[in-house]
Amino acid sequence: MSNVMLKFISLDQHQPDKRPAEERSQDFLETYRRFSDEQAKTQASRCSQCGVPFCSTKCPLSNYIPDWLKLTAENRLDEAYALSSETNSFPEICGRICPQDRLCEGSCVIEPGFKSVTIGAVEAYITDHAFEQGLVKPVVPVKELLPSVGIVGAGPCGMAAAVVLRQKGYQVHIYDRYDRAGGLLTYGIPTFKLEKSIVTRRQKWLEESGVVFHFNTNISDKSGEGTIAFSDLRQRHDAVFIATGVYQRKEVKLLGTQLNGVVQALDYLMNSQQESGPSASMNAKGKNVVVVGGGDTAMDCLRTAIRQGAKSVKCLYRRDKANMPGSMREVKNAEEEGVEFIWQAAPEAFIGAEHVEAIRALRTELGLPDAGGRQSVKIIDNSQFTLPADMVIKALGFDPEPLSELWGDPTLQTSRSGAISVDRKNFMTSIEGVFAGGDIVRGASLVVWAVRDGQDAALQIAQWLSKK
Incomplete structure (x- = not known):
């Protein structure tokens, strides 16, 4: 077979067609259209097949990116899917929502001279195609094993762990407080980034693979209607x-x-995705909306407010554009849809009698980088300015819930921030047979890191169970 790769010299980079801003801002359908078969093969052929694939080393999952790009270019899509799913339980999800510009694509060696390979779009295409062709089969372990594992949380970390544990043959039960799987994939990330049918498809696949879901179930300090005591959960399963x-x-x-109209980002995003539509207090229609924060959650809020028909939508962020944590691709999408970014500005007060009417902010300047490499922020004296605001959305991130307190088990050790403390080698908590991973351990992070933790932790759980 002739070499179909290294076409980056003769072929330009092409991202999936993006729906026009004036069209997509009127609905919640996905922003990007999917690659056609020919587009996927053509863009995959731009890979340089470099000796040291920095795209793979930058990927938290160490995906075999150059290999499945080559297989795609050669139209060997069944093999491409097998290889893609070997390292990633949910490639079609990561391909849609990972910040590729900061991870794999941002490390592509042909960038900047020829622009990177469109890795994320090809990744999503491979698995979407596999589902359509019936290549995605339920997990059937070589041997069913008796030990069971109870997983608390049906988000990407819990579901990824379930995949690996079922492959090993263990019985898996997932408990979640909500009525569907996905966690923030379902209730936090808007449909214009990830249509919920993609998550529902994976839930169905897990069910067909033998995973048992227990929805509308809280873990607490005592059992009751809709709740299970943490101690009872440990009795039910061989590992948790x-x-x-x-x-x-x-x-x-x-x-x-405390003013009315000042709301939290997650409350706003979850409310906006109700089947009955957003409540009046959470509806941005006709309002001047200011979002405080610069991460991906802030971008989700900004773009949701646009779609709800806000009068104006502004983003207030204390650093500059180069130092913001959110995806540059999402910033560009938001700007195209009419969001105004106010850089180097920090909120000082929310103004109003009972309902917020304005936000008073201060200008900032950036100093030397801190230990993490980000520039420090300093408030400029006497730099106050005011913005009109009928709704303020605080997108400042998330902290762990005090699980040891909520679950009535002080032996579950946590850090100062409330994150669960684990042995970094085997994911074991301070309680024998209880493991933890994902954001509850590392703090709010990317979905791809949650998938990585779930897969790695499942291997350690299986090893511990086999020794037990």
């Missing part, structure tokens, strides 16, 4: 894996934070 994620909203202690 905690993958709850982080849902406690970070708060900012400013004057007026």
Whole structure:
């Protein structure tokens, strides 16, 4: 077979067609259209097949990216799917929502001279195609084993762990407080980034693979209707894996934070995705909306407010564009849809009698980089300015919930931040047979890291169970 790769010299980079801003801002359908068969093969052929694939080393999952790009270019899509799913339980999800510009594509060696390979779009295409062709089969372990594992949390970390544990033959039960699987994939990330049918498809696949879901079930300090005591859960299963994620909203202690119209990002996003539509207090229609924060959650709120028909939508962020944590691709999408970014500005107070009417902010300047490499922020004296605001959305991140307190088990050790403490080698908590991973351990992070933790932790759980 002739070499179909290294076409980056003769072929330009082409991202999946993006729906026009004036069209997509009127609905919640996905922003990007899917690659056609020919587009996927053509763009995959741009890979340089370099000796040291920095795209793979930068990927938290160490995906075999150059290999499945080559297989795609050669139209060997069944093999491409097999290889892609070997390292990633949910490639079609990561391909849609990972910040590729900061991970694999941002490390592509043909960038910047020829622009990177469109890795994420090809990754999503491979698995979507596999589902359509019936290549995605339920997990059938070589041998069914008696030990069972109870997983707390049906988000990406818990579901990824379930995949690996079922492959090993263990009985898996997932407990979740909500009525569907996915966690923030379902209730936090808007459909214009990830249509819920993609997550539902994976839930069905897990069910067909023998995973048992227990929805509308809280883990607590005592059992009752809709709740299971943590101690009872441990009695039910041979091992427990905690993958709850982080849902406690970070708060900012400013004057007026209690005013009506000042809301938390997750509350806003979850409310906007109700089948009955958003409630009046959470609906941005006709309002001047200001979002405080610069991460991907802030971008989700900004773009949701546009779609709800806000009068104006502004983003207030204390650093500059180069230092913001959110995906540059999402920033560009938001700008195209009409969002105004106000860089180097920090909120000082929310103004209003009972309902917020404005936000008073201060200008900032950036100093030397801190230990993490980000520039420090300094408030500029006497730099106040005011923005009109009928709704303020605080997108400041999330902290862990105090699980040891909520579950009535002080032996479950946590860090100062509330994150569960684990042995970094085997994911074991301070309680024998109880493991933890994902955001509840590492703090709010990317979905791809949650998948990595779930897969790695499952291997350690299987090893511990086999020795037991």
